[in-house]
Amino acid sequence: MNNLFEAGDRVLLVDRKDRRYLVTLVPGGEFHSHTGVVDHDELIGSPDGGRLRSSRGGSFVAFRPTLGDFVLKMPRGAQVIYPKDLGPILMLADIRPGVRVLESGVGSGALSMTLLRAGAQVIGYEIREDFAERARRNVDAMLGDEELHRYDVEIRDVYGGIDETDLDRVLLDLPEPWQVVPHAAKALRQGGIILAYTPSIVQAATFREALEEHGFAFPETLEVTHRSWHIEGAAVRPAHRMVGHTGFLSHARLLGP
Numbered sequence: 001m002n003n004l005f006e007a008g009d010r011v012l013l014v015d016r017k018d019r020r021y022l023v024t025l026v027p028g029g030e031f032h033s034h035t036g037v038v039d040h041d042e043l044i045g046s047p048d049g050g051r052l053r054s055s056r057g058g059s060f061v062a063f064r065p066t067l068g069d070f071v072l073k074m075p076r077g078a079q080v081i082y083p084k085d086l087g088p089i090l091m092l093a094d095i096r097p098g099v100r101v102l103e104s105g106v107g108s109g110a111l112s113m114t115l116l117r118a119g120a121q122v123i124g125y126e127i128r129e130d131f132a133e134r135a136r137r138n139v140d141a142m143l144g145d146e147e148l149h150r151y152d153v154e155i156r157d158v159y160g161g162i163d164e165t166d167l168d169r170v171l172l173d174l175p176e177p178w179q180v181v182p183h184a185a186k187a188l189r190q191g192g193i194i195l196a197y198t199p200s201i202v203q204a205a206t207f208r209e210a211l212e213e214h215g216f217a218f219p220e221t222l223e224v225t226h227r228s229w230h231i232e233g234a235a236v237r238p239a240h241r242m243v244g245h246t247g248f249l250s251h252a253r254l255l256g257p
């Protein structure tokens, strides 16, 4: 893996106060901060994890953003699924190289890039053209062209049906996932997995009723809580702030007839 930054790379600049900036390196480019200018040319050819100073003496570290950093900093159309839920989704839906996934809607592409990076082949149904375009651009920015050939976004309403058959997974992040359950029951292969991310527990309960009506087994609904700890000398305690709530994850497997 190349450890040196090249033109076109995304770099995360972190200042003394832990403020984070996502910068795309352009020859001759400049990043303007509160504490002076950082020349992109100084970063191009320098190693991941290096320290540098701006024109007015501000100090920065430059890192290649992780997928989690990128999701939090990338341009958004729709609200994204956060890293704390993206990781567990990979486990619950058992995403691995080669699985064929239908994802709807694609929104800003946070879940898409997570699935693609785990090796999945992703077909996205997204009702809004502008969001689909944003998702493609974000996937390209994070993963590059090589991953885009496994990513196919169609502008369409998934409530109206799914054309694909023999899918391994159907992953849903939209307001009424229960409307997709009858379509998913036909589009998934036997043993396939369906999963929905829903901000509200009422949505999760309605989704669960639909799962039961359409031959899905082993349903489970859960939420992921993530609490950071503050560790500084003798002050060792949970962080004062935490992300209290994002969404519920509900998943199940399709049974044979």
Ligand code: SAH
Pocket (backbone or CB within 6 Å): 078, 079, 080, 081, 104, 105, 106, 107, 108, 109, 110, 111, 112, 125, 126, 127, 128, 131, 156, 157, 158, 159, 173, 174, 175
């Ligand atoms: N999971 C995405 C965010 C999805 S936001 C991410 O991580 O970035 C929800 C998306 O569902 C929106 O983009 C919205 O336009 C889309 N959507 C809503 N209803 C839909 C439908 N019936 N068919 C397809 N997409 C739909």
